[in-house]
Amino acid sequence: MAVLAIAICLQVSPPRVYAVSAEDATAAVASAGSALQAAFVTVSDAERAGANVSSLIARLNEAGSALTSARVALDAGNYSGAASSAALSEGLADAVAADATVSKNEAVTQASYWWMTVLLSFVGSASLLAVLFLLWRRFKRLYRDRVLGGRPEVVE
Numbered sequence: 001m002a003v004l005a006i007a008i009c010l011q012v013s014p015p016r017v018y019a020v021s022a023e024d025a026t027a028a029v030a031s032a033g034s035a036l037q038a039a040f041v042t043v044s045d046a047e048r049a050g051a052n053v054s055s056l057i058a059r060l061n062e063a064g065s066a067l068t069s070a071r072v073a074l075d076a077g078n079y080s081g082a083a084s085s086a087a088l089s090e091g092l093a094d095a096v097a098a099d100a101t102v103s104k105n106e107a108v109t110q111a112s113y114w115w116m117t118v119l120l121s122f123v124g125s126a127s128l129l130a131v132l133f134l135l136w137r138r139f140k141r142l143y144r145d146r147v148l149g150g151r152p153e154v155v156e
Helices: 002-012 022-048 054-076 079-149
Strands: none
Touching: 022 054, 022 079, 054 079
């Protein structure tokens, strides 16, 4: 019975072998390299915009490691491994580039909000000082009029 179950399992899921040509593997590695370069440029742009890119750089390093593995596999003649590592590297690089674009947009938005906050704080502070100055002048005038308008009492 157990032998029959094993035979059925082997028939249902035969081992899969994918053949990748040298040209396909070379193209996949080149494509992954281009994607990694584009991701690096996007991360640099996000950093210039003021975004925190430390996690993106760590993920970019992972993509670079996968690309290095793909190149080593390609040089060793393991075209299937090279294509697999190149696909992993390209996927990581594309994800990093997308996240870097989002981070850049958020940094630009936060910078504009920061300037708006500074501007409104300045206007609010100036308005408060103007109101306080006008109130001080009014109370000063009232106090002066009360002191100067008072009559001395004559005591006999």
